[in-house]
Amino acid sequence: MAEFKTNVMRILDKEKIPYIAHSYDHSDGCIDGESVAKKLGQNPDTVFKTLVTKGTGRDFYVFVIPVAKELNLKKCAKSVGEKSVEMVQVSDINKITGYIRGGCSPIGMKKQFTTVFDSSALSQQNIVVSAGKIGYQVELAPQALAALIGGKFDQLTD
Numbered sequence: 001m002a003e004f005k006t007n008v009m010r011i012l013d014k015e016k017i018p019y020i021a022h023s024y025d026h027s028d029g030c031i032d033g034e035s036v037a038k039k040l041g042q043n044p045d046t047v048f049k050t051l052v053t054k055g056t057g058r059d060f061y062v063f064v065i066p067v068a069k070e071l072n073l074k075k076c077a078k079s080v081g082e083k084s085v086e087m088v089q090v091s092d093i094n095k096i097t098g099y100i101r102g103g104c105s106p107i108g109m110k111k112q113f114t115t116v117f118d119s120s121a122l123s124q125q126n127i128v129v130s131a132g133k134i135g136y137q138v139e140l141a142p143q144a145l146a147a148l149i150g151g152k153f154d155q156l157t158d
Contacts, residue, residue: 008107008132012140015148019140022128026135031102033067040128040137044068047128047137048121050104052093052113055082060096062115064106064129069118069157079116079154105132106149115151117142122153 004023005013012019024039037047044067051063051071061080063071077085090101098110106115106129121127121142128139146152 004136006105006131006133006136008105008130008138009136011108011148012138017140017144017148019138020126021131022137022139023135024137026102031134036137037067037128042128045120046124046126046139048117050106050130052088052096052104053085054088055080055085057082060088060113061085062106062109062113063118063156064115064121064151065118065156066120069120071156072158075154075156076116079152079156080114099130099132100134103130103132103134103136105130105138106145106151107138108132112149115146115149116156117146117151117153118156119153120157 022040033047033049034044037044047067048064049067053061063076065071073085094100097104126139127142128137131138
């Protein structure tokens with residue numbers, strides 16, 4: 001892979017967190033998590049998507065779950081101590097995080113939001129998350145990722 005570095009990769013380098021960079025062709029427009037997992041030849045249980053929600057208290061929360069799973073909003077709300085959470089509009093993602101849909105990473109958002117990883121990540125040696133730009137992913141140990149951003153693990157899917 002070329003020496004292209006995203007902000008996410010630069011943050012990981014600066015913090016000396018080992019990772020493997022991956023890139024994929026997105027010219028077909030298929031940037032959903034399951035398509036990305038297939039393009040990378042990765043098990044969808046190890047490729048995670050980053051979802052942004054808003055709680056009843058108006059705070060934003062980030063949930064990171066396997067690409068083939070659906071977020072259980074009740075479990076998510078419970079994990080962050082909110083009555084309920086709802087997905088933010090795709091059109092608001094950039095304003096909130098600095099990222100766009102398909103390139104949203106739990107690392108390097110405009111502001112560090114409370115971030116929760118699905119507990120299934122703990123059964124994986126490495127997980128793959130967006131490197132902050134469509135076409136780029138990083139693979140790293142879930143514990144190292146959570147430690148970097150102050151994230152925690154909880155049951156977020158059914």
